[in-house]
Amino acid sequence: MQLSHEAIKQAVKSYIPLDKSWIIRLGFLDLIRGFIEDISKFLDSQPQNELGTDLKSLREVARGWQHRYALPLDVGESGTIYRGVQFYRWLNNILHEPIKSKTLIERSEKYITNNPLIVTWTPEQLRELDHKTSQWATMQYLFEHPSRRRKSKPLADRGEKTEEDVDFKLRVTYDAVDHWEKQRAKGEVWVPRTDPTLWDQSVAFVEGLLTGKVNYVGQQPEDCCFELAFGLTSVEEARRRYPSVEGHETSRFDEMQKVIAEVDSGKPICSKDHRVVQAMIERQLVKGIPVKVADWSMTSKTWPEFEKFIRFALEFAGKDPANYLLN
Structure with missing residues (x-):
């Protein structure tokens, strides 16, 4: 079903x-x-x-x-x-x-x-x-x-x-x-909320695990790494749409190109940028490729429980995490 x-x-x-x-x-x-x-x-x-x-x-x-x-x-x-x-x-x-x-x-x-x-x-x-x-x-x-x-x-x-x-x-x-x-x-305290961008990306990722294809339309700079990882936009288009991405933990346009090349040559996913690490892990898993991550703690800036989510997503899609997460 x-x-x-x-x-x-x-x-x-x-x-x-x-x-x-x-x-x-x-x-x-x-x-x-x-x-x-x-x-x-x-x-x-x-x-x-x-x-x-x-x-x-x-x-x-x-x-x-x-x-x-x-x-x-x-x-x-x-x-x-x-x-x-x-x-x-x-x-x-x-x-x-x-x-x-x-x-x-x-x-x-x-x-x-x-x-x-x-x-x-x-x-x-x-x-x-x-x-x-x-x-x-x-x-x-x-x-x-x-x-x-x-x-x-x-x-x-x-x-x-x-x-x-x-x-x-x-x-x-x-x-x-x-x-x-x-x-x-009203004399009341404000109400927190779940990150809407990571929520949308996560749904697209799980759908990708189930179908082999990711459909996603980015709305803001925090979508940049996810879009680049799945080939949903070009670096040139991303630079035009998301100029502020240049000044984050890394220059994300350059960092994504570098890490994609490294991972495609068989190296572990390694970056000091949490969004780069997250996007690359999801990219490889949708491709059906087991991943080795240099440092899972890099995702802790926004999402310290990211590895827990990845394990859930794999199981949800009927895949054994032990076969896909090499460390």
């Missing part, structure tokens, strides 16, 4: 991680508006083996928030949280640079703007920074007083025509702020 798309979606749901973009935005709102205990309580209540390192970094920022004028905040490896802390400290004349780790140290020097004057820029000007990431515009929107908030205009270079078609991550920002304010108006 052929399973429906919806049946597969429900089957994989419990394995999908929290939407870190959503929670980071809500967390910053809690921090700046006096609800530190809520974001701290939520993050502390989560099973720690299921909490990605970016959300653990948000927890560390929350723990240090009350002393932010006296001590530096530890943002870990998260570019989003780093930009948020930077924007906030520039707005409030806080001297201490945040503490960074791992790939963020080099990324912040090569790809991330370090100019306090950007706090006075328009959303459209902010959208031109750092390979056109929307994160600076997001931070401006989160930290501005509600009466002064300005939504970014549609992206002309991608053909959007209305406010409803703005950048995917900016839409997450607008929706998160609306949700937070509506919940607080």
Whole structure:
């Protein structure tokens, strides 16, 4: 019996991680508006083996928030949280640079703007920074007083025509702020959600295991590695659609080409970029090729339980994980 798309979606749901973009935005709102205990309580209540390192970094920022004028905040490896802390400290004349780790140290020097004057820029000007990431515009929107908030205009270079078609991550920002304010108006705490992009990719992957073919249409930069892995887009088209991908844990356009070549020559899947590792594992398994992964922990930035999901997906598709996962 052929399973429906919806049946597969429900089957994989419990394995999908929290939407870190959503929670980071809500967390910053809690921090700046006096609800530190809520974001701290939520993050502390989560099973720690299921909490990605970016959300653990948000927890560390929350723990240090009350002393932010006296001590530096530890943002870990998260570019989003780093930009948020930077924007906030520039707005409030806080001297201490945040503490960074791992790939963020080099990324912040090569790809991330370090100019306090950007706090006075328009959303459209902010959208031109750092390979056109929307994160600076997001931070401006989160930290501005509600009466002064300005939504970014549609992206002309991608053909959007209305406010409803703005950048995917900016839409997450607008929706998160609306949700937070509506919940607080009712005297209630915000509600977390599952990562919608990883959920959609996971359904497409499981369908690929069952049929040998992946059908998927990407919507945002976090789809880039998945699309490239399955040949759903070209590198040139991906560069045009997702310019901000250049400044992540790796230059994902180049990294995907490099890792694809390595894996196709028989080498293990090896990258310091979590989305590259995830996409390549899924690519090989859909092809029916057993995989050897240099370091499964590379997926922990967003999805520490990724290996558990992969084992479930293989079993769901009637395949023995022992025959496909070589380490």
